[in-house]
Amino acid sequence: MKRILFFGVMLLLAAAVSTSAYRAAALFGWMQTSHDFGRIQQSKPVTATFEFTNKGEVPLVIANARGSCGCTGVDYPKAAVMPGQTSTIKATFNAASPGAFNKTVTVESNAEGGIATLHIKGEVIR
Template sequence: MKRILFFASLVLLMASVAMTVPTASFNWRSATHDFGRIMQGKPVTAEFTFTNTGEMPLVINNAKGSCGCTGVDYPKAAILPGQAGKIKATFNAATLGSFNKTVMVESNAEGGSQTLSFKGEVVKEVVSE
């Protein structure tokens, strides 16, 4: 009986320690961006700003666009707790029409992958309203 109580206590202790493991965490200012109407042939860039609200450094392993029409720039160095960073997604705007694109961010943050999105409409000429 003592042996069972000992192992049960050990399991509970290990479970409570496992729940207090520090993590990194994204806090996005906004995970979406709407360009509205943009001119064909003029690349545009969305900046997604974040803060690491976790307790350990945030490391972005990779960030890639959903198609070849989107270039992504992201911090290669670790973002310390409380520090900010940004991911830039540049859309080439070559094809006319509406678009909805995403950027997949792979990191050590709580929850694993994060998805950012942007949209708009490519037109021949931007008309002032």
């Protein structure tokens, strides 16, 4: 009798743990997370488009997306991206001074992991 009770409790505990461990989440499926502009002209804005698919089971909501400096503007979807839908984040870089650059775009969302980082780089010439 004790053995049956013990195994019954263990079975219930295992079921409870496996049920609570499963949590539906949004998930970014990026086509790419970096872009190399190569050589670009000074003071001529360039834009990188980062395409992604919500590979999760719940709507993906982007709370904020921002560049690592004032020279990088970011455009991101304000509406939820439904599971299976594809959307884009655009990063526009406007170089004020010549030289190599390496910038990031930080994306805050409800996706698994919470924060994603995108990278842009290149060289500004006169």
